[in-house]
Amino acid sequence: xxxxxxxxxxxxxxxxxxxxxxxxxxxxxxxxxxxxxxxxxxxxxxxxxxxxxxxxxxxxxxxxxxxxxxxxxxxxxxxxxxxxxxxxxxxxxxxxxxxxxxxxxxxxxxxxxxxxxxxxxxxxxxxxxxxxxxxxxxxxxxxxxxxxxxxxxxxxxxxxxxxxxxxxxxxxxxxxxxxxxxxxxxxxxxxxxxxxxxxxxxxxxxxxxxxxxxxxxxxxxxxxxxxxxxxxxxxxxxxxxxxxxxxxxxxxxxxxxxxxxxxxxxxxxxxxxxxxxxxxxxxxxxxxxxxxxxxxxxxxxxxxxxxxxxxxxxxxxxxxxxxxxxxxxxxxxxxxxxxxxxxxxxxxxxxxxxxxxxxxxxxxxxxxxxxxxxxxxxxxxxxxxxxxxxxxxxxxxxxxxxxxx
Amino acid sequence: xxxxxxxxxxxxxxxxxxxxxxxxxxxxxxxxxxxxxxxxxxxxxxxxxxxxxxxxxxxxxxxxxxxxxxxxxxxxxxxxxxxxxxxxxxxxxxxxxxxxxxxxxxxxxxxxxxxxxxxxxxxxxxxxxxxxxxxxxxxxxxxxxxxxxxxxxxxxxxxxxxxxxxxxxxxxxxxxxxxxxxxxxxxxxxxxxxxxxxxxxxxxxxxxxxxxxxxxxxxxxxxxxxxxxxxxxxxxxxxxxxxxxxxxxxxxxxxxxxxxxxxxxxxxxxxxxxxxxxxxxxxxxxxxxxxxxxxxxxxxxxxxxxxxxxxxxxxxxxxxxxxxxxxxxxxxxxxxxxxxxxxxxxxxxxxxxxxxxxxxxxxxxxxxxxxxxxxxxxxxxxxxxxxxxxxxxxxxxxxxxxxxx
Numbered sequence: 086x087x088x089x090x091x092x093x094x095x096x097x098x099x100x101x102x103x104x105x106x107x108x109x110x111x112x113x114x115x116x117x118x119x120x121x122x123x124x125x126x127x128x129x130x131x132x133x134x135x136x137x138x139x140x141x142x143x144x145x146x147x148x149x150x151x152x153x154x155x156x157x158x159x160x161x162x163x164x165x166x167x168x169x170x171x172x173x174x175x176x177x178x179x180x181x182x183x184x185x186x187x188x189x190x191x192x193x194x195x196x197x198x199x200x201x202x203x204x205x206x207x208x209x210x211x212x213x214x215x216x217x218x219x220x221x222x223x224x225x226x227x228x229x230x231x232x233x234x235x236x237x238x239x240x241x242x243x244x245x246x247x248x249x250x251x252x253x254x255x256x257x258x259x260x261x262x263x264x265x266x267x268x269x270x271x272x273x274x275x276x277x278x279x280x281x282x283x284x285x286x287x288x289x290x291x292x293x294x295x296x297x298x299x300x301x302x303x304x305x306x307x308x309x310x311x312x313x314x315x316x317x318x319x320x321x322x323x324x325x326x327x328x329x330x331x332x333x334x335x336x337x338x339x340x341x342x343x344x345x346x347x348x349x350x351x352x353x354x355x356x357x358x359x360x361x362x363x364x365x366x367x368x369x370x371x372x373x374x375x376x377x378x379x380x381x382x383x384x385x386x387x388x389x390x391x392x393x394x395x396x397x398x399x400x401x402x403x404x405x406x407x408x409x410x411x412x413x414x415x416x417x418x419x420x421x422x423x424x425x426x427x428x429x430x431x432x433x434x435x436x437x438x439x440x441x442x443x444x445x446x447x448x449x450x451x452x453x454x455x456x457x458x459x460x461x462x463x464x465x466x467x468x469x470x471x472x473x474x475x476x477x478x479x480x481x482x483x484x485x486x487x488x489x490x
Numbered sequence: 491x492x493x494x495x496x497x498x499x500x501x502x503x504x505x506x507x508x509x510x511x512x513x514x515x516x517x518x519x520x521x522x523x524x525x526x527x528x529x530x531x532x533x534x535x536x537x538x539x540x541x542x543x544x545x546x547x548x549x550x551x552x553x554x555x556x557x558x559x560x561x562x563x564x565x566x567x568x569x570x571x572x573x574x575x576x577x578x579x580x581x582x583x584x585x586x587x588x589x590x591x592x593x594x595x596x597x598x599x600x601x602x603x604x605x606x607x608x609x610x611x612x613x614x615x616x617x618x619x620x621x622x623x624x625x626x627x628x629x630x631x632x633x634x635x636x637x638x639x640x641x642x643x644x645x646x647x648x649x650x651x652x653x654x655x656x657x658x659x660x661x662x663x664x665x666x667x668x669x670x671x672x673x674x675x676x677x678x679x680x681x682x683x684x685x686x687x688x689x690x691x692x693x694x695x696x697x698x699x700x701x702x703x704x705x706x707x708x709x710x711x712x713x714x715x716x717x718x719x720x721x722x723x724x725x726x727x728x729x730x731x732x733x734x735x736x737x738x739x740x741x742x743x744x745x746x747x748x749x750x751x752x753x754x755x756x757x758x759x760x761x762x763x764x765x766x767x768x769x770x771x772x773x774x775x776x777x778x779x780x781x782x783x784x785x786x787x788x789x790x791x792x793x794x795x796x797x798x799x800x801x802x803x804x805x806x807x808x809x810x811x812x813x814x815x816x817x818x819x820x821x822x823x824x825x826x827x828x829x830x831x832x833x834x835x836x837x838x839x840x841x842x843x844x845x846x847x848x849x850x851x852x853x854x855x856x857x858x859x860x861x862x863x864x865x866x867x868x869x870x871x872x873x874x875x876x877x878x879x880x881x882x883x884x885x886x887x888x889x890x891x892x893x894x895x
């Protein structure tokens with residue numbers, strides 16, 4: 086078998102997208118030992134960098150060594166005991182994933198739902214919290230399946246009034262949309278690198294408020310082989326070892342208690358993702374995503390396409406596009422990949438075969454990526470029998486870029 | 491903050507060790523989409539490569555996106571229901587980890603123990619299986635905490651006679667010691683890349699026998715958002731989503747059911763680790779580990795040091811060395827790191843401060859790495875007050891290498 090030599094792709098789907106070349110360079114650095122002063126310094130720097138990305142002063146800001154889904158399960162299994170009530174407002178597939186993970190770990194799951202393509206009014210969630218009195222509210226910030234972002238401002242305080250923790254999955258939105266851990270009073274946030282952070286999947290940044298850490302403190306147990314007579318004994322120990330955030334905090338914190346062997350290469354990548362985002366500035370990056378998302382959106386309309394979902398609550402970095410009647414959605418995607426090496430996405434469940442999802446995120450929130458995608462899409466749509474205005478997508482996107490200058 | 495730029499290190503501890511530069515180059519390749527034909531081909535090739543590494547015909551041979559500990563938990567949480575009996579023969583810290591993980595997932599854990607530095611007679615484990623009648627026997631192959639490898643030949647058939655599955659953690663031993671999944675009738679094996687496979691921590695190869703897959707088939711459930719009316723409903727669903735091997739198999743198999751987003755960069759690395767190991771040949775690599783381990787061992791004896799544990803059952807790739815009376819073990823390690831940029835390890839629990847652990851594995855199972863380490867160790871021991879024969883380590887290792895030619 087040959088060496089790894091992937092074909093060139095321009096990844097304009099809902100993520101993963103192309104990694105920033107600086108992240109890949111960081112990930113090609115040689116390893117150091119797990120407790121080498123250089124390694125522990127990188128870990129401590131990474132905590133500080135993600136505080137900047139997540140806009141938080143939380144000491145408990147670390148990485149889980151797994152994909153964004155590992156981060157979700159780590160938060161839920163660590164913060165929720167079997168039998169405790171969890172309220173999940175669902176407005177897309179990743180809300181369903183939160184119900185799935187919560188049910189697996191033995192939570193009593195309560196759901197409120199919105200049709201895919203809409204979000205909740207914060208008051209609607211507040212009413213459900215009052216009714217259900219959950220231990221924790223788990224809500225996706227940006228659900229890539231529908232492209233929408235749930236407003237979260239005000240929700241944290243309201244959960245706290247009712248004694249509930251507020252957890253959010255920011256995988257799809259972080260770095261490309263306004264996101265405020267502390268200002269929104271979020272107790273737990275998890276994310277991934279493969280969207281606006283311009284890295285590969287496989288690492289899940291996590292941050293926890295003091296309120297969340299207090300829950301972990303009551304559930305902490307030191308593992309066999311490391312514990313001694315003075316070690317705490319938890320009444321309701323966390324039912325996972327690998328995803329036990331109390332132990333992960335002890336590994337990242339001053340105690341440096343051995344847990345897993347930190348995934349060095351993944352850490353290098355995660356550190357670089359955050360470093361380059363803060364170098365650009367979070368506000369600047371968010372504005373870049375807004376500008377390129379708006380131009381892509383104008384271009385898609387310029388091609389005569391219809392956008393999916395409540396556009397006033399759309400994430401900046403991904404756009405749902407209705408597949409026009411009479412057009413074979415998979416054939417269009419196939420042409421884009423075969424002729425232009427461009428990938429766009431489909432969706433899940435009720436939206437499967439109904440919409441495409443087109444992303445402009447991370448390293449690919451770039452003018453050339455937007456224009457190239459629109460030019461290629463024009464050709465693919467025409468080849469599949471749709472009458473599209475010549476140059477309509479590119480011209481509209483160019484106009485949108487120019488209008489902002 | 492600056493770019494990642496780790497200091498040069500020669501990692502001669504119990505792992506992680508330096509990655510093979512070819513693995514790091516593979517990991518710097520640009521990403522492709524999750525369901526891109528190039529990506530799914532890499533996944534399929536990776537399954538085939540790990541069948542070669544693990545010496546198995548098991549179709550169910552995949553990667554878990556997490557460190558070796560994630561692989562352990564995935565195997566146990568997927569194969570063992572709460573309340574089922576698990577027998578763990580413990581002869582070091584990583585045996586204790588198996589008891590810890592099994593207890594967390596609700597298993598009824600039964601333990602037999604050997605003093606650290608010894609292994610079990612297979613008959614001793616057989617007797618315990620007869621007595622306990624476990625659903626699963628979980629045993630570490632090579633326990634890095636003590637450097638010893640448990641003989642496993644014959645154990646699989648004996649477990650099957652009593653209706654038990656046999657799971658083994660081969661993280662520390664795989665690729666550097668004889669290991670036979672099918673010939674030893676192992677039902678589940680998990681590993682990591684950071685030892686003899688010469689890659690970074692963060693990916694856990696897993697293989698499952700048909701017997702193990704049959705257990706998963708009874709526990710399979712399709713997740714909310716993907717399931718339909720025809721989807722199976724499991725009586726005892728797996729209590730993790732992220733580490734659910736039934737779902738992970740459905741993602742890697744022909745169904746390609748979306749689960750996590752495969753960690754592309756980690757996959758590239760894992761594929762390259764296996765590719766270069768098979769290019770060398772597993773038997774050749776095992777012999778290389780034996781030869782370099784033997785030379786290091788001769789060199790350590792040549793310095794007047796005493797080896798720890800039953801040397802007839804030592805892993806080829808890591809050696810326990812008694813810290814001589816009157817020598818400050820951490821001071822020696824500090825000098826090696828500060829003056830020679832060489833890392834060697836300590837150990838855990840009863841062996842903490844009592845032994846060093848010195849590895850010769852993966853990319854570092856090399857003549858220059860062995861000789862450089864012995865030369866540096868000679869200086870560090872002398873600086874810390876031990877009378878060591880001038881050149882005694884290097885000369886003995888050279889003689890050992892020459893005797894083999």
